[in-house]
Amino acid sequence: MATKLDDPRIIEFDVRTDEMLVNMGPQHPSTHGVLRVVLRTDGEVVSEVTPHIGYLHRCAEKIGENLTPRQWIPYTDRMDYLAGMNMNLGWALTVEKLMKLEVPEKGRHLRVIIAELGRIASHLVGMGTYGLDLGTFSPFMYGFREREKILDLFEEACGARLTYSYITVGGATHDLPRGWLAKCEKFLDELLPVIDHCHELLTTNAIFVRRAANIGLLSPEMAIAYGCTGPVLRGSGVDQDLRRDGEEFYTQMYDGYAFEVIVQKDGHYPKDHNYPAVPNLAVLGDCWHRFYVRMLEVMQSIDLVRQAIDRYSTAEGSYGEPVKLTEKLPKGESYLETECPKGQMGFYLVSDGTPIPWRVRARSSCFSNLCVVHELCRGCLIADVPAILGSLDIVMGEIDR
Amino acid sequence: MSGQAFVDRLKKKFGAKITGAELGGVDPWIEIAADGLLEICTYLRDEQDLRFDMLNCITCVDYFEPDPKKAAKVTWQPHLEMVYHLWSVPHKRSLVLKVMLPRWRDDEPGQLPEVPSVAEIWPTADWHERETYDLSGIHFVGHPNLRRILCPEDWLGHPLRKDYEMPLEYHGIRGK
Numbered sequence: 001m002a003t004k005l006d007d008p009r010i011i012e013f014d015v016r017t018d019e020m021l022v023n024m025g026p027q028h029p030s031t032h033g034v035l036r037v038v039l040r041t042d043g044e045v046v047s048e049v050t051p052h053i054g055y056l057h058r059c060a061e062k063i064g065e066n067l068t069p070r071q072w073i074p075y076t077d078r079m080d081y082l083a084g085m086n087m088n089l090g091w092a093l094t095v096e097k098l099m100k101l102e103v104p105e106k107g108r109h110l111r112v113i114i115a116e117l118g119r120i121a122s123h124l125v126g127m128g129t130y131g132l133d134l135g136t137f138s139p140f141m142y143g144f145r146e147r148e149k150i151l152d153l154f155e156e157a158c159g160a161r162l163t164y165s166y167i168t169v170g171g172a173t174h175d176l177p178r179g180w181l182a183k184c185e186k187f188l189d190e191l192l193p194v195i196d197h198c199h200e201l202l203t204t205n206a207i208f209v210r211r212a213a214n215i216g217l218l219s220p221e222m223a224i225a226y227g228c229t230g231p232v233l234r235g236s237g238v239d240q241d242l243r244r245d246g247e248e249f250y251t252q253m254y255d256g257y258a259f260e261v262i263v264q265k266d267g268h269y270p271k272d273h274n275y276p277a278v279p280n281l282a283v284l285g286d287c288w289h290r291f292y293v294r295m296l297e298v299m300q301s302i303d304l305v306r307q308a309i310d311r312y313s314t315a316e317g318s319y320g321e322p323v324k325l326t327e328k329l330p331k332g333e334s335y336l337e338t339e340c341p342k343g344q345m346g347f348y349l350v351s352d353g354t355p356i357p358w359r360v361r362a363r364s365s366c367f368s369n370l371c372v373v374h375e376l377c378r379g380c381l382i383a384d385v386p387a388i389l390g391s392l393d394i395v396m397g398e399i400d401r
Numbered sequence: 402m403s404g405q406a407f408v409d410r411l412k413k414k415f416g417a418k419i420t421g422a423e424l425g426g427v428d429p430w431i432e433i434a435a436d437g438l439l440e441i442c443t444y445l446r447d448e449q450d451l452r453f454d455m456l457n458c459i460t461c462v463d464y465f466e467p468d469p470k471k472a473a474k475v476t477w478q479p480h481l482e483m484v485y486h487l488w489s490v491p492h493k494r495s496l497v498l499k500v501m502l503p504r505w506r507d508d509e510p511g512q513l514p515e516v517p518s519v520a521e522i523w524p525t526a527d528w529h530e531r532e533t534y535d536l537s538g539i540h541f542v543g544h545p546n547l548r549r550i551l552c553p554e555d556w557l558g559h560p561l562r563k564d565y566e567m568p569l570e571y572h573g574i575r576g577k
Contacts, residue, residue: 054551061536062560098427224454224490227525238490245493334427335486335497337457346458346486352475363458363486371528400551 017043024385026055031389032129033396035370041382049377049385051370056400064360069095069349070169070325072360077163079362080398082125083341085118085154088167090338094347095169097249098334099327107171107320108253109312113184114157114167116301116308120191121150122341123294123301126393130291131202133390134211139198146194149187156180169327171320181309188302195298203292212288213281216376216388220285226375227368230343231297232392235290239263242339250338257307262296264289287391294393297341326355342366342393364398404429415441420501430484430497435516438500442522445487445496453487453496456523459530460484461537465504465563479504483516483539502539518544536561 022039025031034055040048060079064072069091076091077084089111096103103111128143151161157176158166166173202208218228223236233240241261243254264284282288329351337346343365350359369392376388404424408431412419418437423430433441445453465479466472485498506512513534518541520526530541531550538559541547549556558565567576 054553057551059560100427225524227455227457227523240490240493247495332426335458335495337488344457348458348460348484348486350462359460359462361458361460363460367528367532368525371525 019047022382026052031386032394035389035394035396035399037373037385037389039377039382039385044381044383046377046380046382046385049374051373053370053396053399056396058401060401061360061362065357068326068355069329069357070323070327073168074163074165076362077165078397079364079401080122080340080342080345080366080395081162082395083118083122084162084164085114085167086122086338086340087345088165089115090336090340090345091347092167092169093250093338094334094336094349095329097247097336098332098349098351099169099323099330101170101321101323103171103320104317106312106315106317109308109315110172110176110319111167112253112257112308113176113305113312114154114172116304117150117153117184119301119341120298120305121147123298124150126294126341127198127202127291127298130390130393131198131208133386134208136201136205136208139201142194142198142201146191149190153180153184153187156183168320168323170323171318175319176312181313184305185309188305191302195295199295203295209279209281209288211384211387212286212291212391213279214283214286214288215380215384216287216391217283218285218372218376222372222375223285226372228343228372229365229368230339230341231290231293232343232369234261234263235293236285237264242337242344246339247336250336256311257304259300259304262293262300264293287387290391290393328355329353329357337363340365342395342398343369345398362401364401366392366394366396366398370394370399411441414444428497430499432499432501435500435502438498438519439517439522441498442485442519446522450492451489452491453489453494454523455488455490456519456525456529457486457488457495458484459526459533460486461533461539461561463504463537463561463563467564481514481537481539483533485519506540513538513540515540515542517542518547520544535559538562 020041022041024037024039026034026036031037036052038050039046060075063075073088073091076087080087124143124147128140131139154164155161157180158164158173218236220236220238223233223238239261242250244261331351331353333350335346335348337344345365346363348361349357352358377385408422415437418434419431420434421432445451462482462484464477466475481502481504483500483502487496500516502514502516506514516539518530520530528550530544531548533539534541534547535549535552536559557568569576
């Protein structure tokens with residue numbers, strides 16, 4: 001008997017699938033560094049995702065137990081290498097908290113300028129590469145082009161483009177050069193239309209929305225239980241930003257600054273910048289929302305840098321307190337978390353009274369953000385895995401330390 | 402709520418399982434016994450006015466001085482300290498818990514000291530505890546998947562112990 005094309009036996013043979021283990025990475029472009037993800041798939045559907053980390057393990061904590069805090073600052077640069085300034089700041093504040101050292105007002109405003117520029121630079125990469133993960137190339141180029149301009153500014157301030165070691169214990173290594181503020185303001189003016197352009201290319205792009213919306217849902221309860229922080233947490237609708245809610249030792253840096261924490265709440269955004277509300281497909285806590293928080297945070301940081309420039313140029317005093325390279329640390333311990341672009345970065349320092357810390361610990365935001373990935377990827381398609389990983393904006397240097 | 406009042410409240414509830422507190426330093430901390438850890442952590446997470454629902458960090462600090470000259474000067478006995486940094490999202494407060502452990506179980510070198518796993522209470526502890534096991538050598542009882550996370554599976558020793566020595570060779574790769 002001849003079989004017809006719609007014979008169930010033929011169809012069954014054609015679409016029959018088997019369970020398979022697929023390796024993604026450690027050098028796949030969408031794994032943002034050296035992450036290896038093992039997928040258990042059945043056809044196109046992913047049933048289990050196991051991330052393997054450790055390919056970039058550089059023993060930074062162990063090195064920190066053999067160097068003085070100021071000597072360890074270059075190692076913080078190399079953790080989150082896309083936002084080295086913010087990492088410098090986190091470690092410097094932890095040491096200052098232990099030493100009970102107050103940075104002069106001018107130094108604090110200088111730090112706000114630098115840290116917020118670092119946040120913009122990091123988010124530009126996060127947004128750009130996320131577009132790349134989902135198949136758009138132009139925003140990636142535009143994002144990197146603008147980032148280069150920030151790196152030019154940083155190079156002028158401290159001489160390095162990637163590993164700055166600029167913000168240090170007591171303040172900064174030196175003051176901003178003459179004429180730098182004017183260049184910075186000019187750059188901020190030029191940045192706005194580019195962000196609008198990226199917005200046109202990504203947020204209102206039907207393909208982008210389809211690939212990011214309603215994928216990788218992270219409920220607020222799960223985000224908190226898994227210790228997710230930063231844009232991942234705020235993309236799930238939890239109202240927390242350490243620049244406002246953190247320890248006073250950190251928040252005093254932002255005293256008097258006007259800014260509103262960007263939290264995703266179905267369709268209601270603070271300072272919407274005339275961007276349209278959420279597309280109909282998007283659900284709170286999906287990839288699209290995490291991406292959108294970053295986009296709005298760039299706008300917010302531009303505003304914060306402008307405010308900081310005003311304050312810095314009128315502030316009296318010095319940009320920092322002099323601290324010796326081998327300054328003795330007081331006995332005790334301190335833990336401080338700061339709001340880095342990727343999330344809350346915590347440093348823990350135990351001192352026994354010598355210049356070299358007894359224990360140094362870095363609690364990285366990406367480490368916690370990545371450990372939720374097996375929950376997000378359950379039952380998604382293979383093509384969604386890069387979309388979910390990209391929306392977490394991970395940097396492997398921070399995870400493996 | 403002030404520090405001492407909070408410690409008193411915990412002492413009233415858990416009695417001898419709260420073994421001490423240090424409220425004077427930069428970061429005040431409360432010391433608890435290892436066998437009360439799960440009970441106390443569940444209480445801290447679920448109580449309405451505490452709600453420490455986020456676990457920021459798990460750290461292990463090794464108090465051991467390998468150099469005998471320096472060891473004669475130190476004031477502490479060799480031990481390990483587990484440090485838990487908690488954070489309450491609704492109340493924006495932090496809390497530090499400590500658990501003191503011997504360096505080796507039953508003082509037998511090579512036997513990892515044991516502490517109950519809090520991965521059931523905060524799922525994020527899963528990875529943090531794996532890292533602590535990997536680098537500091539603590540056995541977490543009840544952990545769903547206690548494997549090395551940063552070092553290779555067949556790595557020997559725990560690198561953040563103060564008496565750890567780099568292996569001379571690993572799969573034909575020279576160390577030291």
